[in-house]
Amino acid sequence: MNAVVNQLAEVRKKIADATLSAGRESGSVRLLAVSKTKTAAELLCVYREGQRDFGENYLQEALDKQKQLSDCEIMWHFIGPIQSNKTRAIAEHFDWVHSVDRLKIARRLSEQRPEERGPLNICLQVNISNEVSKSGLSLQDLPDLVKAVSELPNLRLRGLMAIPAKLFANRDEQRIPFARLRETLEKMKEQGYSVDTLSMGMTEDLEIAISEGATWVRVGRAIFGERN
Numbered sequence: 001m002n003a004v005v006n007q008l009a010e011v012r013k014k015i016a017d018a019t020l021s022a023g024r025e026s027g028s029v030r031l032l033a034v035s036k037t038k039t040a041a042e043l044l045c046v047y048r049e050g051q052r053d054f055g056e057n058y059l060q061e062a063l064d065k066q067k068q069l070s071d072c073e074i075m076w077h078f079i080g081p082i083q084s085n086k087t088r089a090i091a092e093h094f095d096w097v098h099s100v101d102r103l104k105i106a107r108r109l110s111e112q113r114p115e116e117r118g119p120l121n122i123c124l125q126v127n128i129s130n131e132v133s134k135s136g137l138s139l140q141d142l143p144d145l146v147k148a149v150s151e152l153p154n155l156r157l158r159g160l161m162a163i164p165a166k167l168f169a170n171r172d173e174q175r176i177p178f179a180r181l182r183e184t185l186e187k188m189k190e191q192g193y194s195v196d197t198l199s200m201g202m203t204e205d206l207e208i209a210i211s212e213g214a215t216w217v218r219v220g221r222a223i224f225g226e227r228n
């Protein structure tokens, strides 16, 4: 458990250093602790160090941990692929969803969001570098989804998310998909959408993502260690 505390401190330092060297305001990059496959006890360890935002990929696993940690003030983020039969529980039990990539899912989340919880924060997941994973919509399809989602009453469209392929030879190539996501968000702003979020960067590439404008980095292994 001590290892996790040290690793969290190292990740925080990495984020602070990368934020500074990018000339960005301190605190403008937030850490989402990705806790899939990790136990409630491991999350609690990080929570006690002041971490409040946790990202989960698998609904049932997340709901189990939410029950065990119900005394904690945690902001829960859903970041995995979404099947339509899971939308109700996601709408009821999460604060953010980073992985919306089609209208059917967005509509259901909006319809099923309990009113007393306020609008659900949404990022649209874009397949920015034709990653192997089938999640994410293409840039061509993005404008229509942005328009439709921004009109749904119980969602708050915050921005974009991507998981770029890691097959790049060097840092210059690695930054291309992140830059493209940033430019896409800037275009949305120019069109009048009040979006503020770029969810990009993980254990291997968080520094490059920060240099290209990430506002959430989603970090698992660098905090919790390898997953089994």
Ligand SMILES: *Cc1c(COP(=O)(O)O)cnc(C)c1O
Pocket (backbone or CB within 6 Å): 034, 036, 057, 079, 080, 163, 202, 203, 204, 218, 219, 220, 221, 222
């Ligand atoms: C697992 C996962 C992460 C964290 O990846 P690490 O390499 O462990 O930092 C981030 N985002 C998504 C969508 C994930 O599924």
